[in-house]
Amino acid sequence: MDTYEYDVVVIGAGGAGLRAAIEARMQGKRVAIICKSLFGKAHTVMAEGGAAAAMGNVNPNDNWMVHFRDTMRGGKFLNNYRMAELHAKEAPDRVWELEQWGALFDRTKDGKISQRNFGGHEYPRLAHVGDRTGLELIRTLQQAVVGLQQQDAREHGEAEGRIKVFAEHTITRLLKEGDRIAGAFGYRREDGGFVLFKAPAVVLATGGVGKSYKVTSNSWEYTGDGHALALLAGATLINMECIQFHPTGMVWPPSVKGILVTESVRGDGGVLRNSEGKRFMFDYVPDVFRPQYAETEEEADRWYTDPDNNRRPPELLPRDEVARSINSEVKAGRGTPHGGVYLDIASRRSKEFILKRLPSMYHQFKELADVDITAEPMEIGPTCHYIMGGVEVDADTQASIVPGLFAAGEVAGGMHGSNRLGGNSLSDLLVFGRRAGLHAAQYVDELGGNRPAVAQADVAAAEAEVVAPLEQSAGENPYTLHAELQQTMNDLVGIIRREHEVQAAIEKLAELAPRREKLAASGGRVFNPGWHLSLDMRNMLLVSECVAKAALERKESRGGHTREDYPQMSAEWRKVNLVCSVGPDGHAQVKKQPLPQMRPDLLDLFERSELKKYMTEEELAEPAAPSD
Numbered sequence: 001m002d003t004y005e006y007d008v009v010v011i012g013a014g015g016a017g018l019r020a021a022i023e024a025r026m027q028g029k030r031v032a033i034i035c036k037s038l039f040g041k042a043h044t045v046m047a048e049g050g051a052a053a054a055m056g057n058v059n060p061n062d063n064w065m066v067h068f069r070d071t072m073r074g075g076k077f078l079n080n081y082r083m084a085e086l087h088a089k090e091a092p093d094r095v096w097e098l099e100q101w102g103a104l105f106d107r108t109k110d111g112k113i114s115q116r117n118f119g120g121h122e123y124p125r126l127a128h129v130g131d132r133t134g135l136e137l138i139r140t141l142q143q144a145v146v147g148l149q150q151q152d153a154r155e156h157g158e159a160e161g162r163i164k165v166f167a168e169h170t171i172t173r174l175l176k177e178g179d180r181i182a183g184a185f186g187y188r189r190e191d192g193g194f195v196l197f198k199a200p201a202v203v204l205a206t207g208g209v210g211k212s213y214k215v216t217s218n219s220w221e222y223t224g225d226g227h228a229l230a231l232l233a234g235a236t237l238i239n240m241e242c243i244q245f246h247p248t249g250m251v252w253p254p255s256v257k258g259i260l261v262t263e264s265v266r267g268d269g270g271v272l273r274n275s276e277g278k279r280f281m282f283d284y285v286p287d288v289f290r291p292q293y294a295e296t297e298e299e300a301d302r303w304y305t306d307p308d309n310n311r312r313p314p315e316l317l318p319r320d321e322v323a324r325s326i327n328s329e330v331k332a333g334r335g336t337p338h339g340g341v342y343l344d345i346a347s348r349r350s351k352e353f354i355l356k357r358l359p360s361m362y363h364q365f366k367e368l369a370d371v372d373i374t375a376e377p378m379e380i381g382p383t384c385h386y387i388m389g390g391v392e393v394d395a396d397t398q399a400s401i402v403p404g405l406f407a408a409g410e411v412a413g414g415m416h417g418s419n420r421l422g423g424n425s426l427s428d429l430l431v432f433g434r435r436a437g438l439h440a441a442q443y444v445d446e447l448g449g450n451r452p453a454v455a456q457a458d459v460a461a462a463e464a465e466v467v468a469p470l471e472q473s474a475g476e477n478p479y480t481l482h483a484e485l486q487q488t489m490n491d492l493v494g495i496i497r498r499e500h501e502v503q504a505a506i507e508k509l510a511e512l513a514p515r516r517e518k519l520a521a522s523g524g525r526v527f528n529p530g531w532h533l534s535l536d537m538r539n540m541l542l543v544s545e546c547v548a549k550a551a552l553e554r555k556e557s558r559g560g561h562t563r564e565d566y567p568q569m570s571a572e573w574r575k576v577n578l579v580c581s582v583g584p585d586g587h588a589q590v591k592k593q594p595l596p597q598m599r600p601d602l603l604d605l606f607e608r609s610e611l612k613k614y615m616t617e618e619e620l621a622e623p624a625a626p627s628d
């Protein structure tokens with residue numbers, strides 16, 4: 001086993017992990033960055049539309065308060081208000097900083113960083129690089145890491161002495177001494193060798209959980225590792241019932257079902273039509289959003305050129321609303337031949353415009369589906385895209401309830417409430433990645449010489465857990481178990497939930513859990529995907545239990561949690577966070593916890609008539625004192 005000692009170990013090399021690592025290193029800490037993919041291949045690379053930041057470059061009326069309001073509305077007020085506030089205030093600085101580090105954003109005619117429209121954002125707000133923004137974000141952050149390494153080489157004679165990347169390494173356990181984090185254990189994917197990282201602070205930046213679902217826009221890495229590592233280390237998760245089904249995934253051919261079609265298509269003028277050619281979104285504007293959305297096609301179309309005097313097209317409602325509307329159209333028999341609806345930009349924008357603004361989408365459809373999006377509509381439908389739920393953290397420091405454990409990015413919960421607005425993830429990664437790195441470094445400083453030690457018995461237990469699937473001579477096939485899990489989550493805890501179905505999912509998960517312990521992976525430890533999946537199954541099953549149990553508990557519909565049997569939002573449920581932990585039996589358990597109450601100065605940013613749609617009379621009668 002290779003053993004390393006660091007001050008801060010960052011698990012994940014997407015936007016959140018890299019930003020956290022850079023910050024911790026800039027605070028003078030020795031930092032390890034660990035990722036299970038190749039360096040530079042994190043999920044963040046796939047982000048297309050852009051990073052939301054109220055810079056006001058395209059519409060000067062934009063500012064942090066408008067962004068804060070949009071984020072709270074998008075999350076249906078289940079957000080941790082303090083995270084939404086910090087995010088809205090700090091996102092512009094983080095985007096500027098990225099530009100100073102070398103990111104090449106698209107420009108406005110007068111040379112400013114250009115910003116595009118996206119669902120739920122009142123003004124054009126997404127800083128972007130065509131439809132390849134995530135790639136540029138990762139490229140820039142990687143370059144910053146390399147810059148720090150070059151500096152270390154010059155000043156200390158060792159490039160990797162203070163910040164080092166461990167690519168293709170998977171962490172399977174966090175290790176503690178008493179309550180406090182002491183390190184992390186894992187294996188090298190290439191040869192199966194074991195690795196031990198001794199460190200008093202760990203930042204989880206492992207992304208999401210989409211691979212628990214059959215139809216998803218997520219890549220292979222999204223097996224809920226960080227969520228499960230946190231739970232198994234004694235941390236808590238919140239909002240796990242809230243899963244975002246992006247309205248526009250590819251539906252055809254079957255091999256590419258679920259792959260994302262960026263929201264920029266709608267932001268740049270694309271519209272949704274059913275099989276009768278009707279622009280159906282006008283029929284689905286909910287009351288809470290009615291004042292901000294156009295009622296006629298003429299007004300909606302005028303908005304693209306004159307947003308100050310017209311209301312937004314309903315295609316740009318938050319994602320949960322659009323996904324449910326598509327679902328209803330298909331269910332009503334007005335879907336396309338392959339079970340989606342049409343997304344049409346061909347009849348609305350010139351070929352040149354589409355090729356310039358949406359080059360990746362053009363190639364994606366041409367190469368994967370033989371569809372020319374400059375000439376014909378796309379067939380699209382909802383796909384599991386993002387989990388709003390994640391590690392319960394302190395809003396300012398990103399610290400979990402386990403001392404030394406921090407979380408940032410998609411693995412952290414709270415910021416997006418019940419539904420994330422497009423573009424708010426990339427800015428979330430930068431804002432809270434930086435905060436996690438900063439506060440992890442401060443935590444290490446406060447410890448001084450009093451660092452926790454890793455116990456040999458814990459390392460031995462972690463090793464035994466990892467080799468178990470290789471030592472079973474005959475047992476369950478990991479691919480079969482994975483397929484059963486994905487089908488269960490897709491069918492029973494999907495976009496529309498019903499009590500008896502969620503209950504059935506929980507029963508199925510209880511049946512899969514003991515089968516997981518009998519997983520057998522043939523072959524050895526040298527790059528063995530069956531073995532890797534066997535180990536990932538622990539995480540996906542545990543996280544899916546959290547999702548299903550929280551989905552059963554929350555008896556209302558809000559954002560990324562739609563209950564057919566409780567179709568309305570409930571002001572009482574808005575006051576509640578569902579908190580998941582691991583019970584004594586090793587299974588997920590859910591309990592209710594009060595949501596932090598919004599500060600009066602932030603409440604004042606909203607009309608009271610709007611707040612009444614979300615909050616109880618009693619909450620509105622006495623504005624609460626700050627609760628954190």
Ligand code: FAD
Pocket residue numbers: 011012013014015016017034035036037041042043044045046047048049050051052133134169170171172205206207208217218219221225226260385386408409410411422423424425426427429
């Ligand atoms: P990631 O970038 O996923 O990184 C996770 C890292 O953790 C990886 O390096 C992985 O290897 C590592 N890891 C995971 N488990 C382990 C383990 N056990 N051991 C070691 N390493 C591990 N958001 C926007 O704001 N704007 C957009 O335009 C946008 N477009 C999107 C397009 C697509 C197709 C998709 C799928 C998502 C999009 N999103 C967008 C969402 C956004 O991209 C993600 O939420 C975000 O990139 C997550 O970043 P992260 O840093 O949290 O995690």
